[in-house]
Amino acid sequence: MTARIIDGKSYAENLRTRIAGHVARLKAEHGITPGLAVVIVGHDPASEIYVSSKAKQTAEVGMVSFKYELPEDTSEAELLELVRRLNNDDQVHGILVQMPVPKQIDPVKVIEAIAPSKDVDCFTPANVGKVQIGLPGPVSCTPLGCLMLLRDQLGSLAGLHAVIVGRSNLVGKPMMQLLLRENCTITVAHSKTRDLADVVRRADIVVAAVGRPEMIKGDWIKPGATVLDVGVNRIPAPERGEGKTRLVGDVAFAEAKEIAGAISPVPGGVGPMTIACLLANTITTASLINGLVPPSDLTA
Numbered sequence: 001m002t003a004r005i006i007d008g009k010s011y012a013e014n015l016r017t018r019i020a021g022h023v024a025r026l027k028a029e030h031g032i033t034p035g036l037a038v039v040i041v042g043h044d045p046a047s048e049i050y051v052s053s054k055a056k057q058t059a060e061v062g063m064v065s066f067k068y069e070l071p072e073d074t075s076e077a078e079l080l081e082l083v084r085r086l087n088n089d090d091q092v093h094g095i096l097v098q099m100p101v102p103k104q105i106d107p108v109k110v111i112e113a114i115a116p117s118k119d120v121d122c123f124t125p126a127n128v129g130k131v132q133i134g135l136p137g138p139v140s141c142t143p144l145g146c147l148m149l150l151r152d153q154l155g156s157l158a159g160l161h162a163v164i165v166g167r168s169n170l171v172g173k174p175m176m177q178l179l180l181r182e183n184c185t186i187t188v189a190h191s192k193t194r195d196l197a198d199v200v201r202r203a204d205i206v207v208a209a210v211g212r213p214e215m216i217k218g219d220w221i222k223p224g225a226t227v228l229d230v231g232v233n234r235i236p237a238p239e240r241g242e243g244k245t246r247l248v249g250d251v252a253f254a255e256a257k258e259i260a261g262a263i264s265p266v267p268g269g270v271g272p273m274t275i276a277c278l279l280a281n282t283i284t285t286a287s288l289i290n291g292l293v294p295p296s297d298l299t300a
């Protein structure tokens with residue numbers, strides 16, 4: 001039997017409708033218009049697509065979008081100065097600095113400069129700590145989106161064995177925290193993991209966040225497992241014409257969908273959820289900055 005396809009694109013559309021409702025309420029009842037500032041340094045073409053769809057979706061839900069495109073040779077001091085200005089701007093409730101930044105800039109300094117109250121990526125130590133002990137605040141966007149999709153597919157996750165492949169601060173580690181909170185049993189695999197195929201075969205839930213095209217094969221998947229593919233890899237697609245490319249995930253989708261119970265595609269799976277969760281986090285920070293309780297349907 002072939003797997004159910006997890007339609008992150010339509011789940012994200014639905015989530016944005018709910019977000020628009022919360023924006024309207026914040027405006028009408030409290031006079032607050034949530035504002036999101038996105039900063040991109042340099043000209044990574046993939047990041048540029050991602051940044052413009054964020055700006056468009058931010059406006060569509062009724063929030064204000066501030067976009068800063070800085071040249072590739074921007075100094076660390078200039079970027080830190082912009083972040084400080086955004087920290088002090090009352091119209092801005094969320095700040096996202098697109099990673100990676102060019103090599104003359106230390107990403108740790110950038111993260112440390114962002115006011116935790118406006119840290120919609122959940123990169124700062126204060127917010128990472130809050131997630132760990134279950135306090136309200138922004139939650140890493142991609143793991144939050146994955147959690148929403150998993151709850152929608154499976155209901156309770158209690159007792160399920162989740163294997164997370166990848167241990168980045170952006171995806172793998174916060175995913176581990178959220179799934180632990182859901183009472184999953186967790187295995188986190190990485191580049192030093194031995195017998196990765198056998199580890200993945202034990203998973204009721206697989207979250208693939210590696211960045212290697214179609215590395216996770218169909219026969220690594222336990223029959224009926226739920227598979228979330230976070231990887232976004234651009235590979236050559238000569239069948240589409242010379243110089244053309246296409247996007248694939250970290251999971252060999254065609255094989256895995258014959259074995260999994262449910263699987264998210266790339267594109268149209270986890271990616272759209274990441275952007276919707278960024279907007280959800282902006283509602284959360286705008287609420288907390290103004291002393292309001294954030295909506296419970298937008299967080300972990």
Ligand SMILES: NC(=O)C1=CN([C@@H]2O[C@H](COP(=O)(O)OP(=O)(O)OC[C@H]3O[C@@H](n4cnc5c(N)ncnc54)[C@H](OP(=O)(O)O)[C@@H]3O)[C@@H](O)[C@H]2O)C=CC1
Pocket residue numbers: 142165166167168169170171172189190191192193196209210211212230231232233270271272274
């Ligand atoms: N859809 C979305 O919304 C998003 C997609 N992404 C995509 O997800 C992917 C992962 O992103 P990110 O977490 O930032 O990536 P990183 O490069 O920061 O981390 C990759 C992780 O994969 C592990 N890894 C690398 N090679 C192997 C291997 N052969 N076997 C097992 N583990 C391995 C690394 O292990 P080690 O720690 O040992 O080096 C590391 O922990 C990328 O394709 C990225 O583009 C990222 C964010 C959002």
Ligand SMILES: Nc1nc(=O)c2c([nH]1)NC[C@@H]1CN(c3ccc(C(=O)N[C@@H](CCC(=O)O)C(=O)O)cc3)C=[N+]21
Pocket residue numbers: 049050096097098099100121141142232247266267268269270271272274275
């Ligand atoms: N500070 C910071 N925060 C991030 O969250 C962050 C970042 N930097 N740097 C880069 C990664 C990557 N990332 C993606 C988000 C959405 C899609 C997405 O929407 N993808 C579409 C396809 C888009 C396309 O066609 O190119 C999809 O999967 O359907 C992809 C990748 C967020 N990241």
